[in-house]
Amino acid sequence: METKCLALVVLVVVAAAAMWEVEMAAAELSAAQCKQERDLAITACKPVVYGKLPSPECCQRVRVTHLECVCPVITSRIAALIDVNRAVRLIQGCGRSVPRHYKCGSITTP
Numbered sequence: 442m443e444t445k446c447l448a449l450v451v452l453v454v455v456a457a458a459a460m461w462e463v464e465m466a467a468a469e470l471s472a473a474q475c476k477q478e479r480d481l482a483i484t485a486c487k488p489v490v491y492g493k494l495p496s497p498e499c500c501q502r503v504r505v506t507h508l509e510c511v512c513p514v515i516t517s518r519i520a521a522l523i524d525v526n527r528a529v530r531l532i533q534g535c536g537r538s539v540p541r542h543y544k545c546g547s548i549t550t551p
Contacts, residue, residue, distance in 0.1 A: 475510030482506050489531060500535035508545070515546020525551060 470478070486499040495503070525548055529539045543550045 470507060470510060475507070478506050478510045479514070482511075495531055495535050503532065503535050503537065512545040515548055517547040520547035523548060525549075 482499075482502045485502040486495060489495055489499060529550060532539055539550050541550060
């Protein structure tokens with residue numbers, strides 16, 4: 442259960458980072474493609490949950506993961522586990538800015 446919660450925390454970090462990089466003209470991805478993107482992001486960014494800085498692989502994954510694959514799975518239960526300010530700082534560490542007051546799933550950036 443704890444591993445599943447940690448994986449969801451990583452997913453939220455990726456979602457927050459991906460939310461302003463989505464191309465509006467992008468073709469819809471299948472459920473299988475979205476699941477694969479989420480799994481890759483969780484694998485690449487899992488050390489972040491344990492207090493490590495994002496690796497180059499994690500930052501790359503943050504930049505390429507599609508918003509439409511991540512935001513729908515961010516529930517209020519998952520959002521309650523996230524320190525949004527920390528997530529924003531980590532995303533900025535990957536060279537991305539975060540739009541103010543953007544809502545992804547149940548999370549709104551400060």
